[in-house]
Amino acid sequence: MKPAPIAYVRPDTVERAVGLLSESGGEAKVLAGGQSLVPMLNLRIAAFERLVDVTGLPGLRSASDEGSEVRLGACVTHERIQTGDVPDPSNGLMPSTASRIAYQAVRNRGTIGGSLALADPAADWLATMAALGAAIEWVGPDGPGSCPAEAFVEAAYTTRLGLYDVLTGIRIPRLHPDARWGTYKLCRKTGEFAHAMAIAIRQPGGCRAFLGATEGAPIRLPAVEDMLAGLRGWDASDAARLGEAMAADVAAAGRSLSDVHAWQSRTCLARAVAMSFGAAPPRLGRAA
Amino acid sequence: MSSPRTIRFTLNGEPVSATIMPHETLVDVLQHRFDLRGARESCGQGLCGCCTVHVDGKPVSGCLFLAVFADGARVDTVEGLARGDALDPVQEAFIEAGAFQCGFCTPGFVMMVKQLLKEHPEPTDEEVRHYLTGNLCRCSAYPEILDAVKLASARQAEAARRA
Numbered sequence: 001m002k003p004a005p006i007a008y009v010r011p012d013t014v015e016r017a018v019g020l021l022s023e024s025g026g027e028a029k030v031l032a033g034g035q036s037l038v039p040m041l042n043l044r045i046a047a048f049e050r051l052v053d054v055t056g057l058p059g060l061r062s063a064s065d066e067g068s069e070v071r072l073g074a075c076v077t078h079e080r081i082q083t084g085d086v087p088d089p090s091n092g093l094m095p096s097t098a099s100r101i102a103y104q105a106v107r108n109r110g111t112i113g114g115s116l117a118l119a120d121p122a123a124d125w126l127a128t129m130a131a132l133g134a135a136i137e138w139v140g141p142d143g144p145g146s147c148p149a150e151a152f153v154e155a156a157y158t159t160r161l162g163l164y165d166v167l168t169g170i171r172i173p174r175l176h177p178d179a180r181w182g183t184y185k186l187c188r189k190t191g192e193f194a195h196a197m198a199i200a201i202r203q204p205g206g207c208r209a210f211l212g213a214t215e216g217a218p219i220r221l222p223a224v225e226d227m228l229a230g231l232r233g234w235d236a237s238d239a240a241r242l243g244e245a246m247a248a249d250v251a252a253a254g255r256s257l258s259d260v261h262a263w264q265s266r267t268c269l270a271r272a273v274a275m276s277f278g279a280a281p282p283r284l285g286r287a288a
Numbered sequence: 289m290s291s292p293r294t295i296r297f298t299l300n301g302e303p304v305s306a307t308i309m310p311h312e313t314l315v316d317v318l319q320h321r322f323d324l325r326g327a328r329e330s331c332g333q334g335l336c337g338c339c340t341v342h343v344d345g346k347p348v349s350g351c352l353f354l355a356v357f358a359d360g361a362r363v364d365t366v367e368g369l370a371r372g373d374a375l376d377p378v379q380e381a382f383i384e385a386g387a388f389q390c391g392f393c394t395p396g397f398v399m400m401v402k403q404l405l406k407e408h409p410e411p412t413d414e415e416v417r418h419y420l421t422g423n424l425c426r427c428s429a430y431p432e433i434l435d436a437v438k439l440a441s442a443r444q445a446e447a448a449r450r451a
Contacts (some may be wrong), residue, residue, distance in 0.1 A: 005290040008310030008356050010450065038352040039333040041311070051310070053357075079346070083407075103422020104400065106334050108346045190421040191335075285417030 003041035010053040014139045014166055020052050020131055021164040022141055028052050030166055032075050032114030035106045053162055060113070063087060068172045074113020074166075082107060089174040093181045095200070097128050098282060103191045106224035116149075117167045121156045126186070127212025130220070131199040134172040140165035153217035180204035182275025184268040186212065190285060196264035197273040202228050209272075211246070211265050214255065221249040224269065234277040239270045295359040299324075300368030306357045316351030317338040317358075318365060326366035326395035336389075337423030340396035341365045347403050349422075366395035369402075377401060377447070381440035382433075389427035397423050401437055409448075410441050 004062040011017040021028050027049040031037055040046035054060055060075040063086035068091040072081075080086050082098035101107055101115075101124050115125045116136060129136070129149035137262050149170070152159050161167060175181075181201045185194035197212035207228035209221040223245040231238065243266045250257055250265075257265060275281055294415055296305040306321045318341065327350045328340040337348035342364040343357075369376035378401050381387070387394065388394045397420065403418040411419070416437050417436040425433065 002309040003313070003314075005309060008293075008354070034354065034357075035349075035352055038313070038354065042313075042351065048315040051354075069425060099418070103334065103337070103348045104403065105337060105340055105349045105417050105422055106352070109348050166295045172442045284414055285419075285421050 002042060003038070004047060006041070006048060007050040008053065010056045012056055012058070014057050014168060017052055017054055017057060017166050018141055020050070021166070024050050024052075026163050030054055030114075030117065032117065032167075033077065033109050034112035034114075035102070035110035036114070036118050038119065041276070055111075057166075057168075057283075060168060065089075071170050072112060072170050072172065074117075074168050075111045075115075075253035078107040078110050078112065078115075078217065079100075079104075079190070081112065089172045091175045091177070091179055091181065092213040093132070093199075094172075096129065096281065097124050097183060100124065100185070101191075106191075107187075112170060113167045115169070116152065117159065117161060119153050119157050119159045120193060120244060121153075121215050121217075122195075122197070122213040124194070124197070125210070125211045126153055127197055127199055127218040128161070128183070129170060129172070130218045131173070131201055131208045131210045132172050134170050136160075136167060137169045137171065138165045138167045144168075146171075150218075150220060155216050175201065176203040176205065180276045180279075182272035182279070182281075184275065184282065185258055186264050186268055196261060196268045198265060200224075200228060200269065200272040200276050202231075202276050209269070212268065213249070214257070214261075216255065219250055219253050219255055221246055221269075222252075223249045228273065228276075231273075231277075234274045234279070236237065236274075239266075242266070242270055242273060293356065295356060297358045297360060298362040301362055306355070310356050312355045313351050314341065314343075314348075314353040314358055315357045316357060317355040318350065318363075320377070324365050324367050327399075328392060328395070330392070335395070335422070335424070337396040337400060337420075338393050340399040340423070342399060342402070344400075347400050364399075365415065366398055369398070376402075377443045378405070378436075378440045381443065384437055385432045385436035386429070386430040387436035388403060388425070388429050393423060393425045397401040397425070401440065404437065405441055405444060411437065 029048040031051045033151045060073040065087040070087045076096040134149040183199045185197035193211040202209040207225040209224040211219040327339045330336045334349040334352045408415045
C-alpha cells in the first residue's frame, strides 16, 4: 500500500495549473482532495508522473450566495456542505447528501469538484447536481468553459473536461422554497459507493427525477417527472406505475439496466418519491 | 521528477520539520520519522479509520493524506491527547468501558470520537454510529465502544457543569 514516486506541484493560479497540465502531456493528474486519487495511487491502479494540487488556487475553496444561485468553488469539502458552512441552495438536499458520502474522515477532506471530475458513476454529486440543474465550470487552455451538470458526464470516469482543463466551480440554482425532495441510495455497507441511487424533486414549475449509480452518466427520468407533477400524495400502490415510467425512461435514454439493477433502482426511486411526500429519511450510520 | 522537499508543521503542539518525498503519506511519516506509532496503516483506502489523525482540528485518514499536504498545518495524534500522566477523558472512557481487545483500531476511534463530541456533546446512538462508520474494530467491541462514547460524553457534561 505504498504509492510509487510522483512529482507534486501546488500552483497558485489557474493559468499556471493549466500550463502545468499542458506541459505534462497527459502524464499529470489534478488533485483536489485526494480521497479517491490517493487510494488509487496506494493500490497502484493509477500511475501519473505529476500531481497538480489545485486546493491552493484562488477562489476554489470559497462559496458565494448570489441570490438566485449559489456558486461553490471546486475544492469545497463534503464536510463544509454537510455542516452548513457554505450556503445551501437546495432546501437541505445537499447537506443530507454530503452527510451520506463515505465516512467522516473522507468527508473532511474530499471535495465536490474532485468527485465530479473523477466521475465515478456511483458518486453522489453527479446525480445530485444534475437533478438540481447545476452548471459545471472549468478553465482550460482555451479559457473558461461550462456545461449543465446533466450533460457533464459522457461515460463512467469520462466527462466533458479535456485533459488540461481544471474544474473550478459549480453554480447551483436555488430550489423553489416549496420544493420537496427525496433521495435514496442502496449500499451494502454504510459509506461505500452505492449500487443504486435515485433523486426526486417536486416543485412548482417542473419536477426532476434522476437515477445515479448507473455505470455511466446519471439517467434523467422525464416520464417519472410528469407522473410526479400529477401526484398529490404517495401510496404504495403507485409503485407499479412509477416502475413502468422509470423503465420507459431508461429505454428512451438508450440505456439498459440488468434485472437486479433495475429492481434496486426502482426501489430507490419509490423510496425517494415517498420521502419527498414526507416519509422518514433512512437513518444515518446504517446501510440501506 | 520526484524530488524530496522539506515540510514544516505543528505536531502535537511542537513546531517540527521533515524532509519527505511527495508520494509519502502522513501516516508513514508519523510512524517512521517521528516514531509516533498510534496511527496505523491498515487498509490504505480510507475504509478502516486506523490511521485517523487530526489536521487543523479535523480528523483525516493519514493513509489518504500525502505528507506534503501537512506543510504549514497543525497535526494532532493520539500521542498528544494526554496531559502529563492524565489521559484524555475519551481514552479513560475507552479503558473503563473495556472498549477494545487488541487495541489496533483504538487510536483511530479515539481521534474520531474527539470530533464527534466536539460537534455533538451529547450524541444520540444514530450520531455515534454515523461518525464511527468509517472506523472498523475487527475484535468487534462495538457495543463497548458505544458505551465508552456515552461515558465520555457524560463526563464531559459533568466537567462542564462544574466549571
